Amino acid sequence: MALAHPTDPRVGAGIMALAAIALLIGGAFAGLLVEGAGDLSGAWAAFDPYLLRVVRFTLWQAALSTLLSVGPALFVARALSRHPHFPGRAFILQLFAVPLALPAIVAALSILALYGRAGYFAGLFSAIGGQGWPGIYGLSGILVAHVFFNLPLATRLFLEALQTIPSDQWRLASQLGMGARPAFRLIEWPTLRAALPGVAGLVFMLCITSFTIVLTLGGGPAATTLEVGIYQALRFDFDPARAVALTLLQIGLTFIVVLALARLGANVTGDASLPVAPRRYLSVDRTEASLNATLIVLASLFVAGPMAATVAAGLGADLGRLAGEATVRQATLTSAVLAFLSALLSVMLSLALTVARRALVLNRRSGPRTLLEHATDTGAGFVLVVPPIVIGAGWFLLLRHVGDVFAIAPIMVVTVNAVMAMPFALRAVRPAYDAASERHERLCAQLGISGLARLRLVDWPSLRRPLATAFAFAMALSLGDLGVIALFGSDSVQTLPYLLLARMGSYRTQDAAGLALLLGLVCLALVLAADRLGKGMARDV
Amino acid sequence: MRTFLYSLIAATVATLSGPALAKDKLTIYTYESFTADWGPGPVVKKEFEAECGCDVAFVSVADGVALLNRVKLEGASTKADIVLGLDTNLTADAKATGLFAPHGAVSDVTVPGGWSDDTFVPFDYGYFAVVYDTEKLKMPPKSLKELVEGSADDKIVIQDPRTSTPGLGLLLWVKSVYGDKAPEAWAKLKTKVLTVTPGWSEAYGLFTKGEAPMVLSYTTSPAYHMVAENTERYQAASFEEGEYLQIEVAGITTTGAKNPLAQKFMTFMTGPKFQDAIPETNWMFPAGKTDKPLNPAFDKLVKPTKTLLFSPEVVAANRKAWVDEWLAVMSK
Numbered sequence: 001m002a003l004a005h006p007t008d009p010r011v012g013a014g015i016m017a018l019a020a021i022a023l024l025i026g027g028a029f030a031g032l033l034v035e036g037a038g039d040l041s042g043a044w045a046a047f048d049p050y051l052l053r054v055v056r057f058t059l060w061q062a063a064l065s066t067l068l069s070v071g072p073a074l075f076v077a078r079a080l081s082r083h084p085h086f087p088g089r090a091f092i093l094q095l096f097a098v099p100l101a102l103p104a105i106v107a108a109l110s111i112l113a114l115y116g117r118a119g120y121f122a123g124l125f126s127a128i129g130g131q132g133w134p135g136i137y138g139l140s141g142i143l144v145a146h147v148f149f150n151l152p153l154a155t156r157l158f159l160e161a162l163q164t165i166p167s168d169q170w171r172l173a174s175q176l177g178m179g180a181r182p183a184f185r186l187i188e189w190p191t192l193r194a195a196l197p198g199v200a201g202l203v204f205m206l207c208i209t210s211f212t213i214v215l216t217l218g219g220g221p222a223a224t225t226l227e228v229g230i231y232q233a234l235r236f237d238f239d240p241a242r243a244v245a246l247t248l249l250q251i252g253l254t255f256i257v258v259l260a261l262a263r264l265g266a267n268v269t270g271d272a273s274l275p276v277a278p279r280r281y282l283s284v285d286r287t288e289a290s291l292n293a294t295l296i297v298l299a300s301l302f303v304a305g306p307m308a309a310t311v312a313a314g315l316g317a318d319l320g321r322l323a324g325e326a327t328v329r330q331a332t333l334t335s336a337v338l339a340f341l342s343a344l345l346s347v348m349l350s351l352a353l354t355v356a357r358r359a360l361v362l363n364r365r366s367g368p369r370t371l372l373e374h375a376t377d378t379g380a381g382f383v384l385v386v387p388p389i390v391i392g393a394g395w396f397l398l399l400r401h402v403g404d405v406f407a408i409a410p411i412m413v414v415t416v417n418a419v420m421a422m423p424f425a426l427r428a429v430r431p432a433y434d435a436a437s438e439r440h441e442r443l444c445a446q447l448g449i450s451g452l453a454r455l456r457l458v459d460w461p462s463l464r465r466p467l468a469t470a471f472a473f474a475m476a477l478s479l480g481d482l483g484v485i486a487l488f489g490s491d492s493v494q495t496l497p498y499l500l501l502a503r504m505g506s507y508r509t510q511d512a513a514g515l516a517l518l519l520g521l522v523c524l525a526l527v528l529a530a531d532r533l534g535k536g537m538a539r540d541v
Numbered sequence: 542m543r544t545f546l547y548s549l550i551a552a553t554v555a556t557l558s559g560p561a562l563a564k565d566k567l568t569i570y571t572y573e574s575f576t577a578d579w580g581p582g583p584v585v586k587k588e589f590e591a592e593c594g595c596d597v598a599f600v601s602v603a604d605g606v607a608l609l610n611r612v613k614l615e616g617a618s619t620k621a622d623i624v625l626g627l628d629t630n631l632t633a634d635a636k637a638t639g640l641f642a643p644h645g646a647v648s649d650v651t652v653p654g655g656w657s658d659d660t661f662v663p664f665d666y667g668y669f670a671v672v673y674d675t676e677k678l679k680m681p682p683k684s685l686k687e688l689v690e691g692s693a694d695d696k697i698v699i700q701d702p703r704t705s706t707p708g709l710g711l712l713l714w715v716k717s718v719y720g721d722k723a724p725e726a727w728a729k730l731k732t733k734v735l736t737v738t739p740g741w742s743e744a745y746g747l748f749t750k751g752e753a754p755m756v757l758s759y760t761t762s763p764a765y766h767m768v769a770e771n772t773e774r775y776q777a778a779s780f781e782e783g784e785y786l787q788i789e790v791a792g793i794t795t796t797g798a799k800n801p802l803a804q805k806f807m808t809f810m811t812g813p814k815f816q817d818a819i820p821e822t823n824w825m826f827p828a829g830k831t832d833k834p835l836n837p838a839f840d841k842l843v844k845p846t847k848t849l850l851f852s853p854e855v856v857a858a859n860r861k862a863w864v865d866e867w868l869a870v871m872s873k
Contacts, residue, residue, distance in 0.1 A: 050868065105743055109750060117696075117735075118751035132694075135752065137736050215701060215739045216747075220731070221872040228739075232703040235606055237861075238613050238634075327578060396614045406600075406620075501603070504742040506574040507765045507824075509749050 008363070009451050014356020014376045017349045024419055025386055028394025029244055035397045036240030043245035046229070058225040059253065061139060061214065062207035065146035070154050070200045072147075074192055076299045077158030078184065079292035082284055086293070092300050093159070094527050096152030098307060101476040101523035103497045104145075104212035105504070106516040110306035111136075111145050111217075113313065120309075141217030146210065150203045152303050153473070157202075157427045160466055161195035162188060164435035180288050191431075197261040198378075198427050204257055205384040205423070208250065226250045230387050240393070247390050254385045258378055307520065314517025317510045322518070327499065335479055335495040336522060338413055342478035343425075343471050345418035350425035350470060351463075353380055354433045362441065381423040388483030391416050409493050413485055417478035424477060425470035432466035433459065468534025472527040479523050496522070565595040567802040570621040572608055574823070576601040581815075581822040588814040595802055604740075605706055605789070609635055612794070616640070622797030623806055625664065629788045629850070630709055632661050633857035642798035649811045650828050652788050653848040661790035664810050665825035668784035668845050669710040670760040670777035671697065677754035684781040685718050688755075689730045696735035697755035698744040702864050705740045706787075711757050712867055713856065714785035717849045723863075727870040737871070749775075760784060760843045761824045767838040768821060776843075783847025789825065 036043070080089060099107065114120050117135040125133040136144055165187060173183050211227045218224070226246055233243040284292070322328050357376040364373065395412060440458050444450065449458060482497050496519045504512040567589075576582035576599040586597045600621070602611050609631050612619055617640065627635055635641055643659045650656050652663050671688060673681045678695060682688040688697070700708030719726040735753045738744040748756035760777045767773060791810060797803035809815055811829035819827045820835055 050865075050872070053872065105746065108743070109746055112747065112750065112752060116747075116750070116752050135735070212739055212743065215704075216736060216743050219736045220734060221701065221703075221737055221868055224872065228701075228703065235610060236703060238610060325578070393610075393614060400615050400618050501742060502573045502577055504746060505604070505740075506577060506579070507745070507762075507769070508579075509746060512746075 008359040010355040010359040011363075011372075012356075013352040014359075015372070017352035017356070018372075018375055018380065020349070021380055021383060021419055021422070024391065024395075024415060025383060027398055028386075028391040029247075031394035031396070031398035032240035032244050032390065036242075036244065039239075040241050042233070042237065042239035042242040046233070046242045046245055051229070054224050054226055054229060055249070055253065057223060058208055058227075059257070061142050061146075061223070061225070062204050062210075063257075064139070065143055065150065065207040065210075066200055066204045068143055069147045069150035069203050070196070072299065073151050073154030073158055073199075074196075076151070076155045076295055077162060078188055078192070079295045080155070080159055081162040081188075082292055083289070083296070086296060090531070092296070093156060094524060094531060095300070095307065096156050096303060097472050097476045097527045098520055098523050099149050099152055099303065100473065101480040101519060102310070102516065103480055103482055103500060103519075104210075105216065106310060106500070106512075106519075107148060107306060108145060108213055108216045110309040110313070111141075111148060113309035114305050115141075115144065137217060137219035138223065139218075141219070142210070142214055142223060145213045145217055146207050148303065148306055149213075150206060151299065153206075153424070154199050154203055155299065156469065156473075157199045158192055158195060160428050160469055161191050161431040163465075164431045165191055166435070166439075174283075180284065193264070195427070195431055197258075197264050198381075198430070200264070201258045201261050201378065201381060202384070202423055202427055204261070205254055205381065208254055208257075209385055209387060226253075227387055231389060234389055234393055240397070243390055243393070247386055250385050251382055254382060258381070262378065310513075310516050310520060313513035314515075314520075317514025317517070319514050319517070322511060322514045327494070328496075328515070328518070331494045331496050331499045332518065332522060334493060335497075335519075336526065338410065338417070338493075338495065339475045339478040339526065341414045342417035342421060343474035345414060346421040346425050346474035346478075347429070347467055347470050349418060349422045350429050351433075351467070353422075353426060354430045357430075358434055358437050362437075381426065383419050384423050388416055388420065388481070392484050413481070413493065414478075416484045417481050418474070420481075421474035421477040424473040428470035428473060429463065429466050432463055436462040465534040468530045471533075472530040475526050475530065476523050479519065479526070565593075565800075565802055566598060567593075567595055567622050567800065567806060568598045568600065568620050569623045569625055569806070570600050570602070570608060570611060570619075571624075572604050572626040573601045575599075575626060579822065581818040584818040584822065585815055588818075589806060589809050592809060592814070593802055593805055605631060612640055613638055617795060619794055619796055621794050622800045622803045623791055623793055625791035625810075627661065627790055627792070628706060629790065629853050630706070630713070630856045630860075631853075632658070632790060632792075633853040635792065636660055637857075640794055641792045642795050644793055644807050645804055647807045647811055649830060652828050653786055653845075654850060656788075658790075661792045662807055662811065663788045663790050663828040664815070665819045665823055665828050666786060666788040667825040668760040668786055668843075668848075669707060669714060670758060670762070670784055670843060671755050671780070672748070672758040672762045672775055672777050673755045674748070674751070675774055675776055677751070681755075681776070681778040683779070685715070686782070688733070688778075688780075689726050691733065693732040695733060695755065696753040697733055697757065698735050698747045698753045699737055699757045700741055700744050701737050701739055702867060705738075707741050707744075707757055707759075708737075709860070709864075710785050710787060712863060713851055714849060716863055717785065717851060718782045724866055724870050727867060731871055734871075759787075759824070760845070761826070761839070764820075764836070764838045764842055765824050767841065768836055773841075779843040779846070781846065783849045784843070784845040786845075786848050786850040788828070788850075 080086065112119055115136045117133060122133040169187050173187055209227045210225060211231065214223055214225050215228060226249065230243050230246045233239045233246060353376045357373060360370065360373040360376065399408060436459055444454055444458055480497055482501065485495050485498050496515060500512050500515040500519065503515060574580050582599055590597055602608050605626050605628050608624060608626050612621060612624055641660050644662050647662045650663050652666050656663055682691055699711055702708040702712040715726055716723050744756050745758060747753060763776050766775045793803045793807065813830050813832040816827040816829040816831045817833045819825055820839060
């Protein structure tokens with residue numbers, strides 16, 4: 001029996017979300033191509049031997065960064081899920097959302113404050129190495145920074161997936177007296193494995209498009225990503241055709257990698273029965289507990305270190321004066337409002353895609369997946385490798401004939417950021433929705449509950465917490481955005497990161513450090529609020 | 542009710558006739574640090590509004606390159622009357638867009654090497670320089686040659702010419718000193734380069750954090766630290782071969798050619814009310830007449846023995862080839 005009817009409203013919602021995303025990306029490409037069609041020579045000229053080297057390096061650093069972020073994250077997430085009462089657990093998780101909101105340059109400087117040539121650890125490293133510490137410039141610097149950004153992200157997403165394991169499985173494991181090893185193999189690993197391609201793909205996409213980190217910490221143009229080429233094509237050369245060609249190459253490469261990653265995954269055989277057992281966990285023996293604790297502490301220190309450096313630098317600024325400045329207050333407000341709206345839109349888009357994909361899966365029963373299903377699955381994630389500057393510039397070119405580009409700036413910023421954050425939100429929401437659907441689908445079909453009523457009565461309780469996580473990530477990401485705002489920003493729409501960069505660009509390093517601290521605090525506050533909202537009913541599930 | 546109706550009509554009439562009574566408006570596109578609270582923008586706006594009885598609206602983007610891009614993106618429908626903040630490396634490109642109109646007759650400017658251009662008018666200038674930390678580097682290089690051939694232990698942070706204006710400046714500087722031998726010079730300099738950042742901010746941030754004792758910046762950078770932070774710790778090195786010049790210019794767009802205020806502003810820009818604000822807000826040298834003497838800190842700055850500058854046409858014709866040449870050496 002096909003549980004979902006072909007005309008399931010969920011599919012309709014997904015198609016609408018996809019259409020909106022396709023319009024955003026397609027419109028941008030159209031804008032650029034119309035402008036650049038006159039001269040395609042730049043697009044062809046882009047494919048030279050240097051490009052081959054750039055592609056090789058881009059893929060290499062992204063693959064390594066993904067491995068180093070996702071591998072440890074699996075175990076940190078597992079450790080965190082095994083110890084729900086670990087001291088400071090909630091705070092660690094909230095802290096893990098903050099790196100996303102930090103502009104790359106702030107993160108780079110904070111990481112260098114620890115591991116740089118003049119960093120806190122330079123003396124120690126010099127003493128160990130026996131000579132002057134050369135800093136972490138080069139591949140190592142890029143990797144450290146990427147792990148700083150992505151390990152916390154992957155950890156939280158894996159944890160979200162682990163929390164979908166039905167409590168009955170744990171009860172059974174406990175009754176069978178399962179040890180840590182078989183429990184991992186039989187219960188946790190299948191769930192993690194199902195989440196793995198999505199999370200790894202997401203991290204890979206973030207690393208493949210890395211720009212400031214790669215250039216600043218890479219030590220020279222030998223470390224260059226394709227994104228630099230795209231940026232250069234639009235900035236100095238103003239060659240829209242080449243920018244589009246390079247963007248398509250970037251999408252193509254990512255596509256191949258994500259396809260390969262999908263093979264690592266597995267489908268979870270969900271549990272169709274309603275959970276009756278209360279949440280409980282396996283008792284953890286002492287060796288494992290200390291191992292887990294070490295793991296959590298190490299990961300937290302790795303993430304908290306650069307953040308502490310950000311705080312230390314920020315405290316050196318004249319915070320009182322900064323807080324009193326009208327510009328700063330206005331920018332804080334603008335940032336918070338734009339990030340809130342982006343996150344809201346982002347979560348709605350992700351939810352639409354998630355429910356549509358689930359409905360399509362149920363509908364299909366067996367046989368190959370349809371194009372639509374692919375699109376709602378990994379397809380939508382590819383927006384992440386379209387640089388915001390490409391979307392921004394494309395729409396700018398389109399809209400200049402239609403109306404006032406300034407007036408639509410805030411709309412553009414919200415929309416583009418929402419779409420960019422959507423792949424994150426998707427990863428957070430999907431495991432929970434799929435698991436809930438596995439349990440409730442039959443019941444809903446029998447009772448004839450669908451549409452909004454189902455969302456409110458059936459799905460909402462189990463989605464509340466993952467939606468809050470998704471919201472927090474989307475908000476953090478939008479908060480730190482610099483791509484879209486840099487193009488559309490005018491004096492009427494100034495965000496905190498924009499202001500931060502402006503201060504840095506005119507010798508006001510102290511001010512910039514203070515603003516970075518402020519940005520981090522705003523992000524933390526918003527994440528905290530999102531967590532609170534999510535908690536309410538989550539306990540009942 | 543009748544009173545209400547009357548007042549409603551009155552209000553409507555007032556609203557409709559509003560625009561006719563409103564002051565004329567001049568829209569200036571410029572870069573961010575110009576319009577920032579501490580930049581020249583607020584002073585310039587106040588002074589010019591008092592003089593013309595009009596409204597000045599600034600629209601700012603990240604930097605000079607972004608400025609030209611913004612105008613290209615908007616095309617002929619741009620709202621800008623004036624674009625302020627391009628440099629001579631961008632003017633050939635800017636002219637080629639056909640979006641700029643002749644400035645008429647603005648002649649009162651003094652920049653090293655003189656000025657004659659019918660489209661763009663300079664408002665300030667500065668020199669690129671290697672700025673060093675006196676606490677870390679006791680023997681700064683005395684020439685570009687010394688920098689290139691010096692010890693690889695004395696690191697420098699530079700910017701990428703593909704993404705940044707100072708990065709392009711250094712590229713042109715080396716080219717104007719070494720000519721065809723530039724690739725060999727870069728191969729040597731490469732060993733001293735700690736990292737190549739996408740923009741000036743990142744490089745200067747690394748420098749002030751103490752990551753490297755040298756950074757590519759401007760001869761005027763030490764003036765900021767002397768005036769605003771009261772320290773002489775950061776100084777510019779003086780090079781025997783001379784320093785590469787950056788001239789910042791403004792131009793009237795085709796939109797602005799229809800606005801009489803644009804022409805007025807260009808004249809105002811080269812006068813003392815605008816120029817007095819430049820040194821200590823934009824940290825560059827004034828290109829026109831000033832009323833106030835320069836802050837004594839500026840007298841302590843490096844005075845280039847020779848000014849190096851390629852013409853806009855030469856830069857426009859060769860930029861791509863030279864950047865590729867740089868890239869070939871630096872990415873090995």
